[in-house]
Amino acid sequence: MKTSFKFFTLCATLIGLTACNAKTKKQPTLYAENQVMEKVTHTEPNKQYIKVALLLDTSNSMDGLIDQAKAQLWDIVNELSYAKCGNGKPNLQIALYEYGNDKLNAREGYIKQVLAFSDDLDDISKELFSLTTNGGQEYCGQVIQTSLNQLDWEKNKDDLKLIFIAGNEPFNQGHVKYTDASANAKEKDVTINTIFCGDYEQGISTKWKTGAQLTSGDYMAINQNNKTVHIASPYDDEILILNKKLNKTYVVYGNQGKRKMAMQAEQDKNAAGYSTANAVSRTVSKSSHLYKNKSWDLVDAEEQDEVVISELKEASLPEELKGKTATEIKTYIEDKRIERKDIQDQIQELNTKRKVFISKAKTTTDNGLENAMTNAIKEQAKKKNYSWK
Structure with a gap:
């Protein structure tokens, strides 16, 4: 079963303008050898998060897309690093799931949580590079519902909470209805974005666009086999x-x-x-x-x-x-x-x-996955009063 995978789309979040402002706090006094050490004032991180769950199809045809994701990870992270709301900057957490792979447990829907929400970018990169492909059954509704059940989405209304799911099989496969999973996502204020690896119209006919519309997310179609264009600079x-x-x-x-x-x-x-x-x-x-x-x-x-x-x-x-x-x-x-x-x-x-x-x-290059992801993130981030410097 062919798969497509959508590189994880790192995302955007933030908050109401006043909530975005960083605060300061005093570090605890440090003692050593009966000597009181100087108090140091640090900047307290914002409490708002960009929470992104990446649901990647790892069936046989996804090798090219995985390469695209690996090659574009840091460009996407960099784009997210420029997000602002007021004077503040959001924190970022990414979770990673793979699905549709014969090596995964059939009783669990061929789904595996590779990484729970984490802000450790090296861990995220390591797990992404560890992914391998194999044929399997792709159950979009079930992997979405699994990520909603297992991950700590919290209840902060100022967080930007996004799911990005990529694949190329019909979106309505499996015993868990994607419509039910979407309804649960909406209750948690989670937006589902879908990336169909293949023809745009085919993605519509196989319900990928509907799967995004139910939570006001974005539907995108990309050619997962496009090679990433890296541009060298004098710097x-x-x-x-x-x-x-x-x-x-x-x-x-x-x-x-x-x-x-x-x-x-x-x-x-x-x-x-x-x-x-x-x-x-x-x-x-x-x-x-x-x-x-x-x-x-x-x-x-x-x-x-x-x-x-x-x-x-x-x-x-x-x-x-x-x-x-x-x-x-x-x-x-x-x-x-x-x-x-x-x-x-x-x-x-x-x-x-x-x-x-x-x-x-x-002007003559187009990294499809990167552009599709960052454009979607920026548009949805407007709901949380984001801006980009």
């Missing part, structure tokens, strides 16, 4: 040099620190496997507020109040910080934070010039 080499410097600002801690740093390097390599320009797009994503690593990086963890320095055990620290006082560790982390911010600012500045160059060179 690419300098951005990639900055990426190497950026990687050196991460300070691992805890049991998974080294493993996660290795994953970061692996996803750098995966992106570069498509082109230099794609590696640049990933570097730009890493310089944005959406790239968060508080579970293994002390710089992000301390800034987001994930850890208290004075409570860290010696064994959880990297070699360069073992034997140091809490004050010394704090100073080291702050230096890395300042260094990282400077590098990220340089990357963003170069990317501004890069975007201008690409916009001029892109």
